[in-house]
Amino acid sequence: MASIGSPIPNFDIATVTGPMLLGHLFNYALLGCVAIQVYVYALAFPHDRIIVKALVYSVFFIDLLQTGFATHYAWSVLAAGWGDPMALLSTPWTLATLAPLTATVAFLVQIFYLWRIWVISGGQKRMIPIIVVLGLVATGSCIAGWYAGIVLPNGGSGPLAQLPNPGSGPLAQSNFKRALKTLELHPVVTTWLAGAVAVDVIITVTLVVLLALRRNEGMLDTKRIVHRAIRMAIETGAVTSVAVVVELALILNVSTTTWYFMVGFLITKIYSNSLLASLNSRSPVFSGNTTTNTGSSSSGNRSNVFSTSPPDPADVELRNIPLGAFEAKPTNLRGSAFEPEP
Secondary structure (H helix, E strand, O other): OOOOOOOOOOOOOHHHHHHHHHHHHHHHHHHHHHHHHHHHHHHHOOOOOHHHHHHHHHHHHHHHHHHHHHHHHHHHHHHOOOOOHHHHHOOOHHHHOHHHHHHHHHHHHHHHHHHHHHHHOOOOHHHHHHHHHHHHHHHHHHHHHHHHHHHHHHOOOOHHHHOOOOOOOHHHHHHHHHHHHHHHHHHHHHHHHHHHHHHHHHHHHHHHHHHHHHHOOOOHHHHHHHHHHHHHHHHHHHHHHHHHHHHHHHHHOOOOOOHHHHHHHHHHHHHHHHHHHHHHOOOHHHOOOEOOOOOEOOOOOEOOOOOEOOOOHHHHHHOOOOOOOOOOOOOOOOOOOOOOOO
C-alpha cells in the first residue's frame, strides 16, 4: 500500500472522497426513514393484499442489501484503501451492484404506480397504450441499469477515472483507458436514467389528471380527499424525478468530481420512500389528529396504534382513495384495491 504522503499531482483527494463520504452518510439516514415507514405500514395496514406487502418488504430488503454493499465499498476505499491512490481506481463487485439494485427498485415502484393508474382509471381501455408503453420503457431502463452493473467490473472505472487528467506518471495510462471505458458506458447510463425520468414524469402527470377529473365529479368531501391525493402524487413524483435528473446531469458532466456518487447511493431509498409515503398516506396518523393506543383488547389482540379520536371522515376515506379503486359512482369511493378480497 502506498504511504499517506503519496501525492497525485494537481489533484485534491477530498473532491473524490468527500462526496462519497456524504453519500454514505445520507444513505444510512434515508435507510432509517425507510425502516420507520415500513414499521408504520406493518402496523397500520396488516390486511393489505399479499402482493402489496410482498412489494413493500422486497423493496426494503433490496435497500438493506444496497446499504450493505455500499458499506463494503466505503470500507474498501475510505478505510482499507486509505492513503492508496490506486484504491480509487478499483471497482469492487459491491460497487458494481449499485446500478442493478437501483434500477430494480425504480422498476418495481414504477410498475406499482402504473398499476395504480389502471385502478384509478377504472380499467379504461384508453389507458392501456399508456401503461404498456411506460411499462416497456421502465423495463428497458431496468435492463440498461443491469447492463451497466455487469459491464462495470469488467473494465469499468472507479471514482478517479471520471476526472479529467487526474494524475500523471504511472497512473496516467491506466486512468486514460478507464476513462475511455466510462465514456463507452455513458449511452447505457443515459438510457437508464433518462428512461426512469420519463416514466416518473408521465406517471405523475397521468395520476394528477385522473385525480383532477374525479375531483370535478364529486361532492365537497370528495374534492377535499382527492385534492390531498393529487398533492401526494405531485410530491412523490417530483422527488424521484428531481433526484434522477440531478444524477443524470452529474454523470454526463465528466469534468465533475464524484458528486454523482453521493446522489447515486440515495436513489434506491428515494424511490422506496416515495412508495411507502403513498401507501402510508392512507393512514390517519398523517392527518394531525391522531392518538396513540398501544394497549391490548380483552381478546388479546393488539389495538390499532393509529386510532383517531374522533376520526375525520375525510381521513378515513383517504385510506382508500389514493390507492384504491374508484367505484362506478363518483361519490362512492369506498373499497380499496389493496384490501384482501373476501
